[in-house]
Every structure is written in structure tokens, then in C-alpha cells.
Amino acid sequence: MRIVLAAVALLGLAAAAAGQEVAPFVVSGDGIAAPLGGLAGSAERGGRIVRNRETANCLICHTIPDPAEAFMGEVGPPLAGVGARLTPGQIRLRLIDPTLANPDAVMPAYHRVAGLAHVDARWRGRPVLSAQDIEDVVAYLSALKE
Amino acid sequence: MRAAIALALVLAAAAAGAGEVRAPATFLSPDLRALQDDPSRHPGWLWVDSGEAHWRAPPAGGRPSCQGCHGDIGGMRGVATRYPQVADDGRLLNLEGRIETCRSRHQQAPAFGYESEPLLSLTAAVALQSRGLPTAVATDGPAASFVAEGRRLFETRMGQLNLSCAQCHEANVGRRLRGDVISSGIGTGFPAYRLEWNTMGSLHRRLRACSLGVRATQFSLGSPEYLALELYLAARAQGLPIEAPGLRR
Numbered sequence: 001m002r003i004v005l006a007a008v009a010l011l012g013l014a015a016a017a018a019g020q021e022v023a024p025f026v027v028s029g030d031g032i033a034a035p036l037g038g039l040a041g042s043a044e045r046g047g048r049i050v051r052n053r054e055t056a057n058c059l060i061c062h063t064i065p066d067p068a069e070a071f072m073g074e075v076g077p078p079l080a081g082v083g084a085r086l087t088p089g090q091i092r093l094r095l096i097d098p099t100l101a102n103p104d105a106v107m108p109a110y111h112r113v114a115g116l117a118h119v120d121a122r123w124r125g126r127p128v129l130s131a132q133d134i135e136d137v138v139a140y141l142s143a144l145k146e
Numbered sequence: 147m148r149a150a151i152a153l154a155l156v157l158a159a160a161a162a163g164a165g166e167v168r169a170p171a172t173f174l175s176p177d178l179r180a181l182q183d184d185p186s187r188h189p190g191w192l193w194v195d196s197g198e199a200h201w202r203a204p205p206a207g208g209r210p211s212c213q214g215c216h217g218d219i220g221g222m223r224g225v226a227t228r229y230p231q232v233a234d235d236g237r238l239l240n241l242e243g244r245i246e247t248c249r250s251r252h253q254q255a256p257a258f259g260y261e262s263e264p265l266l267s268l269t270a271a272v273a274l275q276s277r278g279l280p281t282a283v284a285t286d287g288p289a290a291s292f293v294a295e296g297r298r299l300f301e302t303r304m305g306q307l308n309l310s311c312a313q314c315h316e317a318n319v320g321r322r323l324r325g326d327v328i329s330s331g332i333g334t335g336f337p338a339y340r341l342e343w344n345t346m347g348s349l350h351r352r353l354r355a356c357s358l359g360v361r362a363t364q365f366s367l368g369s370p371e372y373l374a375l376e377l378y379l380a381a382r383a384q385g386l387p388i389e390a391p392g393l394r395r
Contacts, residue, residue, distance in 0.1 A: 060324040071325045075318050099308075106317065108307035108360075116308055118363045123306040 022113055023131040030101045031089030035138075036111070036131035046140025049133050050079075056110065056129060056137070065144070076107055083144040092138050095129070110134065168319070169386045173329040174393075182335075182393035190270060190339035190391035193263075193346045197271025200264050205255040212268070215252060219271060226276035226388055230377040232288040238373045241269050242348065260367035266346045270337050273390035280387060281334060283380040296378025299371060305362030311375070314356075326395070331356075332383040333376055335392025342395065349376055 023036040035041070050058045051069065058064075061075040082091065097112045098105035110129040129137070171179055185191050201219045204211040216222065230240040239247060245268050246257045258265035285293045300311045314323070315331030322328075336349035343351075350372045354364040365371040 072322075073324050074322045075314075075328075106309070106313050108309065112308075116304075116306060117302060118304040118357075119306050120358070120361050120363050123361045126306075128306060 021125070021130070022111060022127055025092075025096060027093065027100055028089075030093060031087060032092045032096060033089040035135050036092070036096075037135075039132050039135045041132075041135035041137070041139030043136070043139040043143045046136035046138070049129070049137050050140060056133070061107070065146075079141060079144055081144060081146050083142040084146065086141075088138050088142045091141050092134065095134050095137055110137075167330040167332060167382045167386065169389065170329050170332060170335045170392065171389055173320075173327050175395075178393055178395060182389065188339065188391070188393055190337075190346055190393065193267045193270045193337070193339075194274055194391060196263070197267035197269070200268050201271060205249075205253045207254060209253045209255065212248070215248075219275060222272045222275040224276055224279055226273040226390065227279050227282045229283070230292075230373060230380065231284055232292065236288065238289075238292045238370070238377060240349075240368075240373060240376055241272060243368065243373075245269060245272070261348055261351060266337050266348065269348070270346060270391045273337065273388060276388040277390065278387050280385045281380055281383045283377060283384065285377075285381045285384075289377065292374050292377050293381050296374035296376070296381070299375050300378055305357065305360035307360040307362075309360045311356070330382070331379065332386065333379045334383050334386055335389040335394065337390060338392030338394045340394040346391065349379075 025032045025036060026034065049056050050064065051066075053059070058079075059069060059072045061073040063069075063072040063074070063078045063080070065080040086094070093100055094107065095110050097109035098107045099109060108128065111127045111131065111134050113125055113127055171182060174182065181187055185194075198219055201212045204214065213219070226241055229244065230238050233239050233244075233247070237243070242260060242265055245265060249255050250257055258268075283289070303310045303313070311331060314328050318328050319330055320327060333349040333352075336352060337346050338352070339346050340352070348367065350365075350367040350369075353372050353375060354367070357364045
């Protein structure tokens with residue numbers, strides 16, 4: 001835990017500090033190498049999370065290489081080939097909190113509860129995705145090699 | 147009139163380069179745009195008709211109708227271009243707030259209530275008189291602090307998804323967010339008939355939907371936060387034509 005706080009303090013951010021539902025992590029470079037909570041991800045579950053329009057809602061902003069999906073967004077880069085462009089650690093960091101890599105990031109932080117303003121009471125103190133969800137999505141995206 | 151609006155919109159679209167604020171109509175699909183321009187097919191005209199009837203109808207208790215004080219509703223031409231504005235008592239009023247103030251002060255009648263049918267109808271009918279005219283709100287003097295507060299809110303990341311209005315409506319204008327094309331996010335088309343609502347709705351109702359979208363607290367209809375945002379949106383829209391009543395998906 002001390003290492004986590006040190007890494008966070010180094011970046012001048014209070015990302016992982018608060019909230020029991022947020023797993024601790026260590027940032028190195030622009031990645032988070034170790035799986036959250038040491039959990040193993042399932043690419044199959046991750047694919048379902050990415051497509052879920054009620055929770056993660058990734059496809060509001062991104063496209064995935066799946067002809068069955070209609071009305072995908074173009075606010076974020078296409079996710080096709082992301083597993084070849086980024087390491088699992090880089091993907092993990094971008095899901096947990098992309099502002100750790102770029103303070104101006106548009107993409108929401110999916111595993112962060114601290115430092116957010118005016119959060120609706122229904123979601124206050126809870127991350128969008130659990131540690132297991134994050135690991136599942138990391139597994140799914142890492143397998144998107146082209 | 148219709149040709150004038152079309153021309154104003156073409157000019158607005160032509161004038162706007164990258165990063166500039168563009169009229170909402172320039173983001174509509176051709177179908178919706180045609181519908182917005184056609185009173186015989188635009189369902190919002192039901193509210194306009196009812197608003198004109200409310201304009202002429204005196205309230206109970208012998209006080210004058212809107213028409214009794216202001217004359218024909220055509221005399222309201224240009225008024226909507228100047229709202230929101232700061233009233234003599236220092237309050238920031240949008241068109242809805244102005245109508246409610248007349249209702250209580252001059253008609254001594256109970257307020258209609260935000261999002262009520264009569265208030266939406268009267269707002270739509272009054273705003274229509276300015277259709278095609280350029281937005282011209284005051285941003286100096288007593289309005290300046292409200293503009294600054296609106297801007298601060300517009301640029302503040304909010305909600306569980308941690309997004310500001312500006313990150314969508316400035317940084318990602320023209321991009322697809324699922325089935326929508328993100329517009330400049332201004333209020334010149336409101337009140338608008340939204341197909342998703344199946345009814346007419348106010349700008350503040352639309353803002354509540356954006357707040358919910360980022361899982362942020364929804365401020366109340368007529369709240370100081372949304373009023374300040376409304377003025378800042380109008381300041382961004384300065385010079386762009388009033389489109390109300392709009393037609394949205």
C-alpha cells in the first residue's frame with residue numbers, strides 16, 4: 001500500500017487512495033503491470049462488458065471489429081488492433097484512470113472514485129467497473145490484435 | 147419567413163470553421179431539418195397554437211391577459227434573442243422565468259410551474275416570434291458574473307464519468323456518440339419537441355439528460371446552475387439564429 005500511495009503522490013493525483021471498492025495498484029511509466037487484486041481476466045466476459053449498453057457503454061465512444069454491432073461511436077480511437085498497439089499494462093491504466101497518463105483525457109475513469117465532482121448519489125463512492133470487470137476487459141482488448 | 151431562416155442557417159454554417167459554435171440545425175439529419183422547418187408537420191406547433199390561446203386568455207380574477215398588456219403576440223419579435231437576462235431585482239431570468247414573473251406579478255395568478263403544458267406552450271409561442279433572428283444576450287454589467295459562473299460549470303468535469311460539457315460540445319463536435327452527432331450544445335432550438343420524449347421540453351430538461359448521461363447530479367429545472375449555463379450557452383451562440391421550437395431525435 002505504501003508503494004501505491006507513493007506512486008500516486010508522485011503523479012500529484014489521489015486516484016487509488018479512497019474507496020474500499022477500488023483495488024490498489026502501482027503505476028510504472030504509463031502502465032499498471034500487475035492485474036488488479038491478482039485476478040485473472042476472461043476475454044469472453046470482457047467482450048460482453050464492452051458491449052453492455054447499460055454499464056461500461058464503451059461503444060458509445062469506440063468501435064470494435066464486430067459487424068453485428070451498429071451505431072458505434074467515434075469519440076475515442078477504434079479499438080481494432082489495440083492489443084497490438086498497447087501492452088496489457090498500458091490498457092489496464094487507460095481503463096482504471098486515463099488521466100494518470102494524460103490529465104486532459106476525455107475517456108472516463110472506470111475504476112476510480114476519488115476527486116470526482118457532483119457524482120449522482122446512485123453511483124457515489126462506486127467505480128463504474130469492478131476489479132474483476134477491469135481484468136476481463138483487459139483480457140478482451142489484449143486479444144484484439146488486428 | 148421560412149426562406150429567411152434557411153438563409154440565416156446557411157450563412158451560419160458557412161461562417162463557422164473548425165472549433166466554432168455552429169447552429170444546431172446544421173447538425174440535424176436532412177429529414178429532421180425539413181420537419182423542423184415545416185409547421186404543418188412539426189408536432190411542436192400544437193404547443194405554439196395552445197400558447198397563442200393562452201396569450202389571449204385572461205386569467206381568473208379579472209386581471210389582464212398577456213395580450214391585454216403586450217398587444218398581439220407578434221409584438222414579442224426579438225424578445226427571445228435577449229434571454230436569459232438579469233432583471234431589475236438582480237435575478238437571472240430566462241424566458242420561462244420572465245413569463246412566470248408576469249404571471250404572478252401582473253396577473254396575480256399561481257405560477258404555471260416549470261415543464262407544465264401552459265408554460266412550455268407560452269414559451270414556444272413567444273420564442274417563435276424570434277425565429278431566424280440572431281441571439282443577442284447581454285453579457286456585460288450585471289450579467290458578467292452569471293456568464294462567468296456558467297462558463298465555470300461548462301468547463302467543470304462532472305459525474306462518475308468525469309466529463310465536462312466542453313469535452314463533448316467543444317472538443318468532440320461533429321463526432322458520433324453512439325447514434326447522435328455531437329453538436330455545439332447551444333440552446334437556440336429550445337423549447338424543442340424531442341422524439342425520444344414524445345413531447346415538447348425545455349432546455350433545462352435537455353440539460354438534465356446530459357447530466358444524467360455522465361452520471362452527475364441533475365440540477366433542478368430553473369436552478370441557478372442551469373440558468374447560468376443557459377446564459378453561457380447563449381453567449382456562445384451570440385449571433386446565431388433562434389430555431390425554437392426545435393425538432394430533435
